[in-house]
Amino acid sequence: MRFKLIYMDNGATTKIDENVLKTMMPFFTDKYANPSSSHSFGQDAKDAIDKARGRIAESINANDDEIFFTSGGTESNNWVLKGVAFAAKKEDKNKNHIITTKIEHKSILNSCKWLEDNAGFTTTYLDVDKDGFVNPEDVRKAITSKTILVSIIHGNNEVGTIQDIEAIGKICKESKVLFHTDVCQSYSKSELDVKKQNIDLMTLNAHKIHGPKGIGALYVKRDTRIMDWQQGGSHEKGMRSGTENVHGIVGFGEAVKIAKNDFKKNNKYISELRDKLIKGIMENVENVKLNGPDIKENGNKRLSNNVNFSFSAIEGESLGGYLDQKWVCSSTGSACNARTLEPSYVLKAMGLTDEEANGSLRLTLSKFNTEEEIDYVIKILPKIVEKLRYISPIGKVVNYFKKDKKE
């Protein structure tokens, strides 16, 4: 018998909202024109794009002309780093310094590395504290006369830590350094206001907020020095050419509309599920640790949908494997799950040992999860942990003695 799937991997991607899909469908079938076409059929598609752009701009208190569509978060992050780096270098070849953190998404870290390897840039990777917080004062201290950009993730994808981007934005503004933040995980979960928070560039995407995959956006504040990204037929005001992903953009706009309307309701509901899950596991499993901000003191500084535990003496991929067999989708920071066979660099940056990082489990919720699902996970997870601790050699001591030859 196949049980109903319990999807708790919303940090990876989310289920598309049916209303989002409904608004997208006509753009595959009836309204398929190219928005660059001058006929009225084409102009209908263009109007749909403009409408979506307006909604996204409004959701972060930006202007419509400051939103540029991309293929997703990874592209937006690549564009920001390389676009800002090359624009700065063109103006002043001594400007070659970027500041970021040790807990960014790989698209930021690997873009920084690419700039270091290929274009003579240097990067400062800021430390975080045990809960994953960046100290804004560390940003101030790291800024030099060569610094062009500070890029800091808003809500961390693994442990849900929400950074004080307003304080960081203020420091960047005072130091006249551009500030970029990646809000892929925090969009629709935390208030965003590019003016109040002094943000110059912002990475957004749709598939983490019940929109379609393959569509994202970059917010670029007016007059920000950044290179055009993709050359061609001058789409997106010449900054990012290529025929627009119209159905994706329409879906993105609708997902933003729904998320905005239900912001309070959803976040209250999801954070209550989160807290119930955290308490339920902490009460029913021994030797477990919550990674990321504590929900009692810092509940509002943790993404409303993020739960991340480390269980001692067990390995995360096996834990995920047993959950998978009960139709629960999860993720882990274990080395065994990674392509690199290294434990999660985010957890390591927070000071976790290899064993703690390898024994980590991430459960990320959404508005589609139910209380029954939480109860079910609270019921089965302690049993799985017990089984894996039975299998584990840790704590079961063996010593070795060399036999006496005369014996």
Next chain:
Amino acid sequence: MLKYSEETMKRFSHPKYVGEMKDADAVGEEGNFKCGDVMRIYLKIKDNKITDIKFLTYGCVAAIASTDALCETVKGKTLEEAEKLTWKDVVKGLGEMPTIKVHCSVMGIEALKDAIKKYRNGIKPVFDDEEPCCEEMRKIGKVNE
């Protein structure tokens, strides 16, 4: 999680040879914490034959499944036969293994070879429940002369 074969998942769900063996004649170990795998194999040996085998692992799906398959293959074999086993012998019944997981499935064999080597060198396991903590694990392999 990576894509595993049905056979691998079956073994992983219901491993038959998992557990502690406190009267083992030989114990072997392999692995480290960093890559997330630690493997321990217990052997009961009589007249040069492996009469019983069990394993414990702090390891992934591939480590659990492949070591369980290894135990099944090894049981009843002589030490010489067991030593000659290769990774291919172990995983052939498991279907395709993701390339990155090959090293996890080799660990069981390495732990088995370590157990046989210790047995031949007269190194006996002693079981001590007094200090069950992770630090002890890191000391394992240390021989008290």
